[in-house]
Structures are given as C-alpha cells and as structure tokens.
Amino acid sequence: MEFLTTMGLEVHCELSTKTKIFCSCSTEFGGEPNTHVCEVCTGMPGSLPVLNEQVVEYAIRTGIATNCTITQYNKFDRKNYFYPDLPKAYQVSQLYLPICQNGHIDIEVNGVKKAIRIKEIHMEEDAGKLIHDPWEDCTLVDYNRCGVPLLEIVSEPDFESGEEVIAYLTKLKSILQYIGVSDCKMEQGSLRADVNISVRPVGQKELGTRTEMKNINSFKAIARAIEGERQRQIDVIEDGGKVVQETRRWDDTKGMSYAMRSKENAQDYRYFPEPDLVPIEISDEWIERVKNSLPELPEEKKARYISEYNLPEYDVDIITGSKYLVRIFEGALEVCGEAKEVSNWIMGEVLRLASETSTEVEDIKFSPENLGKLIVLVKKKVINRNTAKEVFEKMFSENIEPEQYIKDNGLEMVNDDGAVLAVVKSVIEANPKAVAEFKGGSAKVKGFFVGQCMKQLKGKADPATVNKIIAEELEKL
Amino acid sequence: MVIDDKMIDYIGELARLRLQENERESAKNEMNKIIDYMDTLNKIDTNGIEAMSHAFPVKNVFRKDEVKPSINREDLLLNAPDKSEEAFKVPKTFD
Numbered sequence: 001m002e003f004l005t006t007m008g009l010e011v012h013c014e015l016s017t018k019t020k021i022f023c024s025c026s027t028e029f030g031g032e033p034n035t036h037v038c039e040v041c042t043g044m045p046g047s048l049p050v051l052n053e054q055v056v057e058y059a060i061r062t063g064i065a066t067n068c069t070i071t072q073y074n075k076f077d078r079k080n081y082f083y084p085d086l087p088k089a090y091q092v093s094q095l096y097l098p099i100c101q102n103g104h105i106d107i108e109v110n111g112v113k114k115a116i117r118i119k120e121i122h123m124e125e126d127a128g129k130l131i132h133d134p135w136e137d138c139t140l141v142d143y144n145r146c147g148v149p150l151l152e153i154v155s156e157p158d159f160e161s162g163e164e165v166i167a168y169l170t171k172l173k174s175i176l177q178y179i180g181v182s183d184c185k186m187e188q189g190s191l192r193a194d195v196n197i198s199v200r201p202v203g204q205k206e207l208g209t210r211t212e213m214k215n216i217n218s219f220k221a222i223a224r225a226i227e228g229e230r231q232r233q234i235d236v237i238e239d240g241g242k243v244v245q246e247t248r249r250w251d252d253t254k255g256m257s258y259a260m261r262s263k264e265n266a267q268d269y270r271y272f273p274e275p276d277l278v279p280i281e282i283s284d285e286w287i288e289r290v291k292n293s294l295p296e297l298p299e300e301k302k303a304r305y306i307s308e309y310n311l312p313e314y315d316v317d318i319i320t321g322s323k324y325l326v327r328i329f330e331g332a333l334e335v336c337g338e339a340k341e342v343s344n345w346i347m348g349e350v351l352r353l354a355s356e357t358s359t360e361v362e363d364i365k366f367s368p369e370n371l372g373k374l375i376v377l378v379k380k381k382v383i384n385r386n387t388a389k390e391v392f393e394k395m396f397s398e399n400i401e402p403e404q405y406i407k408d409n410g411l412e413m414v415n416d417d418g419a420v421l422a423v424v425k426s427v428i429e430a431n432p433k434a435v436a437e438f439k440g441g442s443a444k445v446k447g448f449f450v451g452q453c454m455k456q457l458k459g460k461a462d463p464a465t466v467n468k469i470i471a472e473e474l475e476k477l
Numbered sequence: 478m479v480i481d482d483k484m485i486d487y488i489g490e491l492a493r494l495r496l497q498e499n500e501r502e503s504a505k506n507e508m509n510k511i512i513d514y515m516d517t518l519n520k521i522d523t524n525g526i527e528a529m530s531h532a533f534p535v536k537n538v539f540r541k542d543e544v545k546p547s548i549n550r551e552d553l554l555l556n557a558p559d560k561s562e563e564a565f566k567v568p569k570t571f572d
Contacts, residue, residue, distance in 0.1 A: 018543065032563065037547050050540040054542035131564070139568065140564040141566075268491060278537070
C-alpha cells in the first residue's frame with residue numbers, strides 16, 4: 001500500500017528580551033540554578049504579573065515578517081495543569097485571541113515553491129527545568145527558565161515531506177534571527193519544534209489519526225523522527241491496527257519513539273481568561289511603526305544580492321540564510337567593495353574553517369572589516385592568495401588585524417622582480433639535472449622550478465610573476 | 478448541567494484533591510448551586526452585548542524590558558517543603 005504523510009508544526013521560540021514576560025528577572029541562559037527567579041515567576045501567593053512591552057513588540061514584528069494579520073484586541077488565558085515545572089499550576093498563554101493569525105511562509109524544495117500557512121502565533125511563558133537526581137531518586141526544579149517569553153508558531157497541516165519541514169524551519173529560523181526577536185539556538189532550547197504527523201493510504205481523502213512528537217532538538221533529529229514515526233504508523237496500519245492519538249517522545253540515540261505516560265484527563269486544561277492581566281490593544285500606528293522598523297528580510301536580500309552583485313543563487317541562498325553570514329558579507333563588502341571576492345571567501349574559507357572547528361556561524365568572532373582589509377591586501381598584491389589563507393586562519397581563530405600581522409611577521413610579497421630573478425637564476429644553476437630534463441622536452445619539470453623558487457622566497461611572491469620569470473629564463477637556455 | 482458523582486470525581490482529580498465522602502457531598506451541593514446561578518445568568522438576554530473578560534476599562538499595562546535584581550536563593554527556598562542547596566526537590570516525575 002502507498003501512503004501519504006501530512007504534518008503540521010508547532011514551533012516554540014524563546015524571545016531575546018532581557019527580562020521575563022511578567023517580571024523583571026533576567027532571561028540569561030546558563031545562570032546558577034534558581035538565581036534568576038522572583039516571587040512572580042515562582043507563583044508566590046499575592047504576586048501579580050506585569051507584561052513586558054517588548055514581548056508584544058517582538059510578537060508584532062514576527063507576525064508582520066510571516067505575513068500574519070495582527071489581532072488588535074488581545075488577551076491572555078490560563079492553561080491549567082499540575083506539573084512541577086510550572087509553579088503556579090497554570091501557564092499564561094493565549095487561546096482565544098492569539099496575537100497573530102493567518103500568515104504564511106514560502107519555502108522551496110527541489111525547485112518547487114510552496115506556501116506553508118501559519119494558523120496563529122501566540123505569546124506565552126516558558127516552564128522551568130526538571131533535573132532528575134539519580135542518587136536520591138527525586139527531581140530537582142530550576143525555575144530560571146520559568147517565565148521566559150515564548151512565541152508559539154502554529155502551522156496548518158501543510159507539510160508532506162521531511163524536506164519541507166526542514167526548509168520551513170530553516171526559513172523560519174533565519175527570519176526570527178533577521179528581525180532580532182530570537183537567537184534560535186536549538187542546542188540551548190531557544191527554538192523547539194513539535195511535529196504533528198499522520199499517514200493515510202493514497203486515495204483516502206480524510207487525514208489519518210495524528211500523533212504529536214515532542215523533544216526534538218536538532219534539524220537532523222527532526223528528519224529522523226519524522227521518518228521513524230511515519231514508518232511506525234504505516235507498520236501499525238499494515239498490521240491491521242489503528243494509530244492512537246497520543247503524544248510521543250522521540251529518542252534520537254535509540255532512533256525510536258515511545259508513548260509518553262499521560263493520564264486520560266491530561267488534555268483537559270480548563271482554559272479561562274487570565275484575570276491578573278488586562279487586555280492589550282494594538283493600534284494601527286503601533287503596527288505601522290513596527291512595519292517601518294523591520295530590516296530587509298531574507299527573501300528581499302536574496303533578490304537584491306543577485307541583481308545588484310550578480311552572485312550565483314546557490315551562494316546567495318547560503319549567505320542570506322543566516323544573518324550572521326550577512327553581517328560578515330556586508331561588513332567586508334563595505335571595506336573592499338568586491339562582492340564576488342567576499343562571497344567566495346565566505347563560501348570557501350569561512351565555512352570550511354567553521355566546519356573544521358565545529359564553530360556555529362553565530363559564534364564566528366573575526367571582524368568582518370578585517371576580511372575586507374585582507375581582500376584589499378590581496379588585490380593590491382601586498383600578499384598572495386596562499387599567504388592570505390594563512391593569515392585568515394589566524395584571523396578566524398584569534399581575530400587578528402591582518403595588516404599589522406602581515407607586517408609583524410614579514411609576510412609581504414616580494415614585489416621586486418629583480419629579487420625574484422636572482423632566486424630563479426640560483427635555482428636553475430643549482431639544478432643542472434632538472435635543466436637537462438627540461439631541455440629533453442619535459443614540460444612538467446617547470447613545476448619543480450616554481451616549487452623550488454617559491455620555497456626560497458618563503459611563499460611570499462606572486463606565483464604569476466615567478467612563473468613568468470622562470471619561463472623566460474628557461475627559454476634563454 | 479448537573480454535577481454528579483462522576484463529575485465531582487473528575488474535577489477532584491483535575492484539581493489533585495482527595496475528597497472524603499462528606500466533602501464530596503458538600504462540594505457537589507456547592508457546585509450545583511454555582512451551576513444553577515449560571516443558569517439564572519443564562520436567562521438574561523445578552524444579544525448585541527460584547528463579551529468581556531475584565532470588569533475595569535483598563536488596557537495596555539506594560540513594563541519596560543529592564544532587569545531588576547532577582548530574590549536571594551536562600552530566601553526563595555526558605556519555605557520549600559524539600560530542597561537541595563540550589564533547587565526545589567519534588568517527588569520523581571515521569572515523561
């Protein structure tokens with residue numbers, strides 16, 4: 001039997017505000033347990049929440065960037081459930097009037113363009129972290145993350161393949177980073193995705209029963225989880241069984257999912273309007289102001305790079321896919337004015353070193369201006385390309401200033417043709433055997449001379465000049 | 478709607494309350510009174526009146542995104558029934 005897969009995504013993204021959504025505690029990642037915590041975010045009796053204005057601003061920004069309609073009359077609702085990661089025993093969220101509705105993100109997979117509809121985006125608070133203590137067989141609770149503002153971005157069930165899911169997440173991540181609302185670090189949990197997935201035999205119209213997969217924390221794991229769950233559901237159906245609607249947890253190391261222990265009534269959240277927070281009214285002016293403050297988005301930037309700089313689409317896709325690569329590109333370009341060169345450096349050395357040193361692009365620390373300077377130095381023939389690559393490695397690891405470094409280490413190219421000629425002559429003189437081979441008709445021995453000369457010149461000459469002088473000298477023999 | 482034994486058990490379970498037999502009875506009575514009152518309210522004609530979630534005409538109460546000191550961890554954990562040096566301690570959780 002052939003099966004079709006249908007998926008929807010719920011993405012949680014932590015906003016990069018300085019403080020939590022309802023109190024002034026820091027949102028900084030990695031603090032000592034329970035040090036970014038107060039009476040509000042631990043739900044002490046008598047404490048009251050006050051909304052962080054920046055959260056609303058970021059939500060509007062996200063809504064506009066994902067083509068949503070902004071809900072102008074907003075309120076919060078309580079989602080009630082008992083779990084120790086949530087000290088109030090309810091999560092403040094938005095059920096009835098989410099701040100953004102009916103948007104879409106355009107993706108492209110294997111040359112096919114498709115719009116993924118966004119059902120809604122709502123504001124809510126994150127929960128605390130539970131750490132299992134194996135020694136005492138109990139659970140320790142850290143509330144630092146509790147109350148960190150989240151946007152939950154809910155898509156329609158528009159995905160038909162894992163590639164589409166990955167393309168959407170990649171695009172969404174780059175948009176969120178561009179507009180500066182989240183750093184989207186999956187490894188730190190600031191971007192998390194839950195996948196709703198169902199299968200149905202080809203020809204069947206109505207969707208199959210769906211399961212929800214939680215706990216997926218990398219793009220690769222998402223692709224594996226989707227494939228694993230799709231296959232599991234198909235196996236169940238082909239064995240004559242029925243898929244049960246449930247929440248499952250993906251275990252990426254074991255490569256399988258298992259049903260989460262959940263009580264029958266766990267889904268009854270008894271939502272009601274949050275009485276401790278007053279409604280939010282978003283004026284036309286507010287929306288207009290946010291619209292005007294949005295930076296150029298990936299799609300617009302991509303089109304401009306192609307038309308303005310005439311760069312290959314593939315390269316532009318990679319560069320504009322990350323705001324951090326864009327920062328390098330634009331910073332270096334401003335200094336050297338050579339778009340093609342900058343693009344080549346990014347696609348080549350920058351990404352090579354990042355991958356070799358397992359550095360995330362957001363953690364690359366060399367200053368983009370220095371890459372621009374380096375390109376100028378090559379263009380002015382102060383150094384050759386090979387030296388530039390060496391200098392760049394140093395820049396990449398230690399963010400050195402190239403001009404000074406080249407001066408301090410005497411890496412300038414020998415631009416004195418006389419000096420090159422002297423070296424060439426001495427090499428020819430010292431290698432009569434190779435000269436004889438050359439005379440005997442072996443052209444490849446030329447390469448040997450170039451190598452010897454560059455070695456004596458410590459690699460600091462323009463290879464083109466060396467080549468030319470060697471050719472001339474050999475001709476004279 | 479009537480609050481019967483089944484419903485009161487369900488609500489009790491959601492609220493994590495272990496109700497004794499006599500408590501169940503009185504909770505049942507009280508809740509049925511609340512439901513009756515809702516029925517009274519439901520008789521009022523609210524056509525054309527917009528639903529409201531708050532009684533006061535206050536909106537857009539915001540805070541600036543500025544960090545203020547959190548509370549001292551020792552103080553935070555002071556009243557916890559069980560704790561480690563740095564965290565609340567709770568019975569082992571699943572999932």
